[in-house]
Amino acid sequence: MYRQEEPEINIDKLIARLKSMFGFLGKDGDGKGKGIGPTFLFGALSVILLLWLATGIFTVQPGEQAALKLLGQYSSTKGTGLQWWWPSPIGARDVVRIDEVRTIEVGIRGDTPVLSESIMITGDTNIVDVQLLVQYDIKNLKNYLYKVVSPDGSTLKDAIESSLRQVVGSGPIDDVLTDKKEDVQMATKGKLQSILDKYEAGIRIREVKLLNVFAPEQVKDAFDDVVRAREDKERIVNLAEAYKEDILPKA
Incomplete structure (x- = not known):
């Protein structure tokens, strides 16, 4: 997320420079000072005000939005183009890229498993290790920021975590280990979006993907045998169907 910082103005340095620029207005012909007069003060303050107001000009690039605050309270959201808003300390702005697809992992960080997040109990009281990747973007900048x-x-x-545990806990272990991974992903996505909308988090879930699903090590071999047996069964059924289609026409 990109946030645009407010430019800062050093008022003391600016006044010192203005004095050096306009100091001749306060002197007579022999170079003796008369002091700072009203004309100088008005001119100096006008320049300071204009420079301060100019710092409120900013550009919102395509794919970005700017959330604007006035006196610490949210005011509005601006889209692409040249914009102006009250500079600090009266106003503030957060310019954020909203079309960027962000990712978050649960149960793993890079190549390192995080068991405290990934170990779950299925609906048939088995234990499974689930690692998940979620892609999302921002759909409401105001809610997302504030x-x-x-x-x-x-x-x-x-x-x-809450969404995934609900889905995994509502079905048998086979759902996440074998043939219903797509259903688990879709159900998790729906529950997750519902929770985030309830929070008014301003986030849109684009994709939920099961990265790795493991049975715990102590029972992994048994589950692998089950999976292999199921694959062998499907292969035999397919071979039988192929044989049937080949033999019947000849008969």
Whole structure:
């Protein structure tokens, strides 16, 4: 996420420079100072005000939005183009790329498993190790920035874990180990989006993907045997069907 920082103005340095630029207005012909007069003060303050107002000009690039705050409170959201808003300390702005597809992993970080996140209990009281990847983007910048704390950190991760545990816990272990992974992904995506919408997190879930699903090591061999047996059964059925289609026409 990109946030555009507000430019800062050093007022003391600016006044010192203005004095050096306009100081001649406060002197007579022999170079003796008369002091700073109203004309100088008005001119200096006008320049300072204009320079301060100019710092409120900014550009929102394609794919970005700017959330604007006035006196610390959200005011509005601006889209692509040249924009102006009250500079600091009256106003503030957060310019964020909203079309960027972000990712978060649960149960794994890179190549390192995180068992505290990935170990789950299935509906038939088996234990399974599930590693998940979620892709998302921002659908409501105001909510994303100001409604919840850490929207794409702990809030999102906790919502993902909760959704996945509900789905995994509602069905048998075979659903996540073998033939119903797609159903698990879709159900998790739906529950996750529902939770985030309830939080008003401003996040849209684009994809939920099961990266790795393992039976625990102590029972892994037994589950692998089950999977191999199922694959062998399907292969035999396919061979039988092929044989049937080949023999019947000849008969």
